[in-house]
Amino acid sequence: MTDRQPNLLKESAPGPRLAILVQSLFLANLMIIPVLGFLAITWLWFTKRDGATELERNHLDQAFITSIKGGAILVGMSIAIFVLGGFDNPWSWVIGVLYFTCFHATLILFGVIAVNRAILAQPYRYPVLGPPLERKP
């Protein structure tokens, strides 16, 4: 028997911890700790970005910017639907609930793909909302 035991966590999740953490927070913000999750992402972005590796920076940028854009579109459009349509209008509820559910679920599914990429030490770009990937010269 060797003295060194294999690091199972590292084997299963070779990606950088910071990248995994920030993408997990992206999902947590959508599902269990809205706003708090975003605040944590913001804190990480401001405090860890400068010293981060290229891959970590990719995930920090993607999670931070997509959270801002996605959150703005999700909440903004939902408010707009109810303000423009009126709370007493059943069609506001039909469109508002369907819109919120579908857009929210789509963000979660892309978040799942993103966290998987982070776990496997791969870069990721959220479709449409994520900033373009940095091109190597």
Add this chain to the structure above:
Amino acid sequence: MKYQSQAVAMPYFIAAIGLFVGQIIFGLIIGLQYVIGDFLFPEIPFNVARMVHTNLLIVWLLMGFMGAAYYLVPEEAETELHSPKLAIALFWIFLTAGALTILGYLFIDYNTLASMTGNDILATMGREFLEQPLITKIGIVIVALAFLYNISMTTLKGRKTVINIVLLLGLWGLAIFFLFAFYNPANLVLDKFYWWWVVHLWVEGVWELIMAALLAFVLIKVTGVDREVIEKWLYVIITLALVTGIIGTGHHYFWIGTPAYWQWWGSIFSALEPIPFFAMTVFAFNMVNRRKREHPNKVAVLWALGTGVMAFLGAGVWGFLHTLAPVNYFTHGSQITAAHGHMAFYGAYVMVVLCIISYAMPIMRGRAANDQRAQVLEMWSFWIMTIAMVFITLFLTAAGILQVWLQRVADTPMSFMMAQDQLTLFYWMRFWAGVAFFIGLITYVWSFFVKGESKPLIT
């Protein structure tokens, strides 16, 4: 195919697909009856067609689960099936009993059927999803026990893997909870209370174990990821499923006469119920992303990923949508429930059965994977059925929200039937989405008949 006896799965899979076609035909009939009330009346009244639609779903999924178990258990246990002859005999008994029951629904008045089949001795009929005559229910128990004996003996004599144990746990749970179908107290609240022990503890309890085991098996095979990694995921998923799902039964106990504390228990635990489905989505993507081999059966991989995503959406997201007691106060028993039911059943159970069929059928036919053209056609069927189901769900959700408003929120609430009249547009759109689903299903069946070059089977 590693073991000859795995071949007994094939008739189960073929029958499952045949019954699935029947289920969708009756789905289309009731979809049309929503908008043309006297369509096929009095030959096939709505209540009968709906009963056939839901009962066929249960029967074909059970066929699929049994076929999957007969294929999976010997391979995992690394031994031949205990008794292939018993498996074949049970297939014919189950198919005959199922067919006779459906014919009974269609050709005999339900009251007459009840008195003909012993309902006077022990009244178990007349409850949603458990409409089967007493003799059919007894038949199901006998078939289930013999089936469990067969696969349990196979497991006992061979290798005990986590997948086999989780699958067995799920299947034993399925059989045990079905026994509550025989308990039919006169008190309606008690009746409903225990009725959910069959319905809920099946689909949001033990069936999730079956689903997770089947998904894990296929993912091991198509990705080549180490069994230990997948087994750890499986432990996490089944723990989450049982911890959230068992007390989550409480979300069915709102407003039916049970104590008010169920509103808290039901809300809290069922709000957590999306977590195991979320874990399954992460699991499926993670395993496929870190795959160690490019399996020639691409379409089985697609079904595996689709199962994760659609189960999360249908069971998780659409379940959460109306599971909190203050929301459910308005939405209880509306078309929102139907929307959730359709996508959850499709995503969680239809897709996982089609996934294992997609993986196992080519192997049972002597090849690792089907010809490219057959796979492309099956992928088309995947996308047509899945997109159609998304639209069915969206239209039913829209109908449900409008229904809730008109019937329960508006200052001058409408009666049930008046509100239904206002939903006609959505019901038409749901019907046409159903037609698209049927086209996808026919495409799926057609893919089995496409001939061409196939990847050789390496054992």
